[in-house]
Amino acid sequence: MPRVWIFGANVNTDQIVPGRYAPYMLKSEDELRKYPFVEARPEFASTTQPGDLIVAGPNFGCGSSREYAPLALKMVNIGAIIAPLFARIFYRNALNLGIPCFEADLTGVLTDGQIVDFDVSKGLLVANGQEIQLPPPPTFLQEVWNAGGIVPFYKQYGRFPGEAASS
Amino acid sequence: MAQTLAEQILSHAAGRPVRAGENVVVHVDLVMMHDSLSPSIIKILHNELGAERVWDPEKIAVVVDHVAPAATVQNAEYQYNLRRWVREQKITHLYDVGRGISHPVLVEEGMARPGMLIVGSDSHSTGYGSVGAFGTGMGSTDIALALATGKTWLRVPETVRVQARGRFRPGVGAKDLGLRAARELTADGATYQSVEWHGVDFLSVGDRMTLATLSIEVGGKAGIVPPTSTQEPVALSSTNGLRQLVGSDWLNAPGYVPEWLRVEEGANYSRTVEIDLDQLNPQISVPHYVDNVVDLGDLERVAVDVIYIGTCTNGHHGDMAAAAQILRGRRVAPGVRLLVVPATSEALRQASLDGTLDTLLAAGAAIGTPGCGACIGRHMGVLAPDEVCLFTGNRNFRGRMGSPKANIYLASPEVAAATAVTGYITHPQEVLG
Numbered sequence: 001m002p003r004v005w006i007f008g009a010n011v012n013t014d015q016i017v018p019g020r021y022a023p024y025m026l027k028s029e030d031e032l033r034k035y036p037f038v039e040a041r042p043e044f045a046s047t048t049q050p051g052d053l054i055v056a057g058p059n060f061g062c063g064s065s066r067e068y069a070p071l072a073l074k075m076v077n078i079g080a081i082i083a084p085l086f087a088r089i090f091y092r093n094a095l096n097l098g099i100p101c102f103e104a105d106l107t108g109v110l111t112d113g114q115i116v117d118f119d120v121s122k123g124l125l126v127a128n129g130q131e132i133q134l135p136p137p138p139t140f141l142q143e144v145w146n147a148g149g150i151v152p153f154y155k156q157y158g159r160f161p162g163e164a165a166s167s
Numbered sequence: 168m169a170q171t172l173a174e175q176i177l178s179h180a181a182g183r184p185v186r187a188g189e190n191v192v193v194h195v196d197l198v199m200m201h202d203s204l205s206p207s208i209i210k211i212l213h214n215e216l217g218a219e220r221v222w223d224p225e226k227i228a229v230v231v232d233h234v235a236p237a238a239t240v241q242n243a244e245y246q247y248n249l250r251r252w253v254r255e256q257k258i259t260h261l262y263d264v265g266r267g268i269s270h271p272v273l274v275e276e277g278m279a280r281p282g283m284l285i286v287g288s289d290s291h292s293t294g295y296g297s298v299g300a301f302g303t304g305m306g307s308t309d310i311a312l313a314l315a316t317g318k319t320w321l322r323v324p325e326t327v328r329v330q331a332r333g334r335f336r337p338g339v340g341a342k343d344l345g346l347r348a349a350r351e352l353t354a355d356g357a358t359y360q361s362v363e364w365h366g367v368d369f370l371s372v373g374d375r376m377t378l379a380t381l382s383i384e385v386g387g388k389a390g391i392v393p394p395t396s397t398q399e400p401v402a403l404s405s406t407n408g409l410r411q412l413v414g415s416d417w418l419n420a421p422g423y424v425p426e427w428l429r430v431e432e433g434a435n436y437s438r439t440v441e442i443d444l445d446q447l448n449p450q451i452s453v454p455h456y457v458d459n460v461v462d463l464g465d466l467e468r469v470a471v472d473v474i475y476i477g478t479c480t481n482g483h484h485g486d487m488a489a490a491a492q493i494l495r496g497r498r499v500a501p502g503v504r505l506l507v508v509p510a511t512s513e514a515l516r517q518a519s520l521d522g523t524l525d526t527l528l529a530a531g532a533a534i535g536t537p538g539c540g541a542c543i544g545r546h547m548g549v550l551a552p553d554e555v556c557l558f559t560g561n562r563n564f565r566g567r568m569g570s571p572k573a574n575i576y577l578a579s580p581e582v583a584a585a586t587a588v589t590g591y592i593t594h595p596q597e598v599l600g
Contacts, residue, residue: 019543059355067306093306163192
């Protein structure tokens with residue numbers, strides 16, 4: 001069962017992975033799995049379990065274009081990120097990597113460390129017996145999720161999301 | 168129907184009229200990638216997408232600016248591999264160590280031009296809006312896809328208009344306007360939107376880049392200054408293969424601004440923020456968020472350890488010259504360090520020609536290699552715990568420039584220079600008297 005990790009508003013990519021821990025600064029990209037929230041929440045990387053949920057305030061992922069920020073979260077198998085508003089580049093990067101992002105404000109509903117039930121395909125979260133239906137992303141983005149990210153999508157369909165198949 | 172500048176540029180790219188809210192798949196005019204994300208971009212391009220060649224080696228700019236020169240053996244090896252890859256792919260535009268930061272370099276080189284759609288592996292790619300281009304930042308996968316196909320997908324953004332009126336008072340400038348806009352709009356006020364900067368025709372291209380790069384700090388997908396003429400003196404030379412620009416009114420050079428790119432009456436803006444420059448005071452962004460902005464006069468006395476002048480936001484020649492004007496005949500205060508990292512080699516060369524560099528050195532400044540410097544906290548002046556930095560850059564996030572226990576205040580180059588003289592955050596007029 002996934003654990004909820006609560007974060008505040010305006011979590012920037014320097015908090016998710018500081019530039020000093022970029023793969024460019026490491027021996028291998030694989031080391032990156034040790035560093036999500038390395039300074040903002042040092043216990044996160046070692047205690048998070050696959051499927052855990054990040055529940056944050058607005059403007060999650062603001063700041064730089066570094067894809068290694070969502071990549072680090074993918075490496076620890078985050079189940080989904082739920083925030084009322086995502087910064088644009090982060091949202092694209094997360095989508096491209098196949099990390100489910102839901103736009104909803106649950107920071108006042110859930111508590112840090114809470115254990116919940118979550119069905120990512122339905123966007124259905126159950127907390128304390130209460131069902132919370134998360135709004136699904138637009139259809140053309142859902143196609144990218146379903147393919148597992150933009151690279152598998154492009155290889156499968158030979159086109160960009162929303163692009164006519166013939167062009 | 169009247170269009171915003173973002174709608175005009177994306178319509179041109181799409182080959183049909185498009186409106187805010189539509190999704191489009193478009194050809195890009197230029198792809199910029201830098202050293203920092205290059206290992207992952209190259210890996211995704213070849214190993215994951217399976218592409219052997221880039222789509223057009225002449226429409227790609229590779230810039231080594233993020234850790235330049237290399238700080239570690241690891242960086243050096245990645246850069247070595249990048250140069251080899253550039254040769255293999257026959258990419259014609261490599262700007263290597265010391266040439267400077269991608270955004271101003273590509274403007275100087277004439278590679279970023281009005282009306283272009285430019286994607287870059289850097290969030291401050293909004294900076295291409297300084298010359299009326301639609302520049303937007305993307306991550307490694309989107310850039311790898313653009314390298315492979317020459318295309319990207321975008322949602323045509325709505326536009327927030329920042330309307331400036333009047334003229335700056337002494338000691339106040341473009342950075343103060345940009346930070347004031349961040350204060351009004353907040354960190355997500357323009358998320359998924361373009362920012363158009365109006366009423367700034369009198370600003371130099373460097374100052375326009377200050378505004379365009381700060382557009383991402385309010386969430387902007389692009390930040391576009393209408394490409395009107397500027398009275399900026401031209402110092403670009405034809406040496407080093409630099410593009411020869413024509414006349415001081417270079418944005419009016421024939422053919423430089425496409426006919427179809429014009430501010431249109433009746434274009435639809437989601438919001439307009441008006442800022443009266445005659446009333447504007449120096450603005451200070453207080454740790455640890457860019458939109459945490461106050462008037463300098465409302466700030467309590469803040470002693471600093473280091474003053475850092477540089478970045479794609481405020482490392483331009485005009486920024487160094489403005490700082491030099493305050494530092495002329497003065498010295499950096501005891502116990503304080505002043506680091507100056509020019510945005511480009513051309514900015515540094517201009518500073519060496521007009522006496523700016525001499526003034527900075529005489530005042531006690533240390534000069535770094537043109538590039539991103541300590542902005543990403545990797546080299547060339549990273550901060551220790553508890554150190555306080557007055558920074559002319561664009562981000563004061565916790566840990567941005569080094570220790571997460573350091574404090575970063577953002578301000579203009581004029582405030583930076585005045586602060587260097589006194590050792591505490593200071594209004595330029597206090598020093599000039």
